[in-house]
Amino acid sequence: MQVLRQVQVMGAAALAMTALLGGCGQKDAGATVSAQDSAVSAPAAVPQAKGPHIVALGDSLLAGYGITPPEAYPARLEAALRAQGINATVTNAGVSGDTTADGLARIDFTLGGQKPDLVLISLGGNDMLRGLSPQQARANLDGILTKLDEKKIPVVLLGMMAAPNMGAAYAKAFDPIYPDLAKKHHAALVPLFVASINGKEGMQLPDHIHPTPAGVEAMVKATIGTVKDALPKG
Template identity: 50%
Template structure:
């Protein structure tokens, strides 16, 4: 009987590891213009824990990054985490769009990022963006369409628009009209949270 308890007690006492989420993106995930506690990753971690999910959210955002620049630092960033993430939020493409870079170029780089994560068996939540209408109908159609196409190809979860409920609302944006203020961040987190929890459950 003593041997029985000695053998099973470590497994019985072992608590499951808290999920590790990596927000891999640009200034929107980096928390541009905000105090650290008000940025996306910090507020997402707070929201998850309030919802009963004891997750750790790590910030992998770099302001100004295009999809190509993010692709170049992906492996380095994964090594720097010290553990394999349970989920990666891929939030990229806005800077490609703002610079008017060719959509096939952005798509190819996002495709390579998703392929690398797939090869490592890391689940993904792909956060989409939308093109500014002044770039022309053809560009908008191609840019907006690349996210559902990539999500389908790689069979990953997709959140249609990262700035849903915030874009175009100056009360929720910083003075540059592009980046969310703290109120805007909280709306982004609240709207994205159900998709994120579903993606975590499906991993």
């Protein structure tokens, strides 16, 4: 899933669905499906330090599949923002295996009645890898964005594109979802969240999907500018 069509490189042909079910497309071992029982999907706590509060809602790309929580994207983004003088708190609301439907089902619980300064959304990869309906994925993401619009919470949409093995017809329906919804909801857009790591040695785990710690750093470097620009001014 790199260079606008090398999406989620599946490695040697066999990777496609099996890798998904081992990572993005399946809950981590020991992880609970229930939002109420899942630590990462608990209501976003009000940050103690003064500074912007960011909630990262998504699947295993945010949850930190295969690496430790301090190495996951939300933690490293928080560190990078603070290194640049932005005293941000980033709540990791990533759940491995989540689809867009799962994200829609838990968005209200995840926010917990709070109003963060920014929400990052990385959902849709599992829908695509499972071959779920692009139309339903679009509707689910639209529902999440509508809820955030109603609360006047700005969003960064971390985009996804269809893997080549999904076929041209699927890609034609799936790929426009993110730019279309970003335009509709006035959300900031990262066109392809994993563009900086796909096909690069040392940047992905053996499944050729999830980032290594070095891959996470590359993803943070590639996206931090968009995140900073999306934060409310002042």
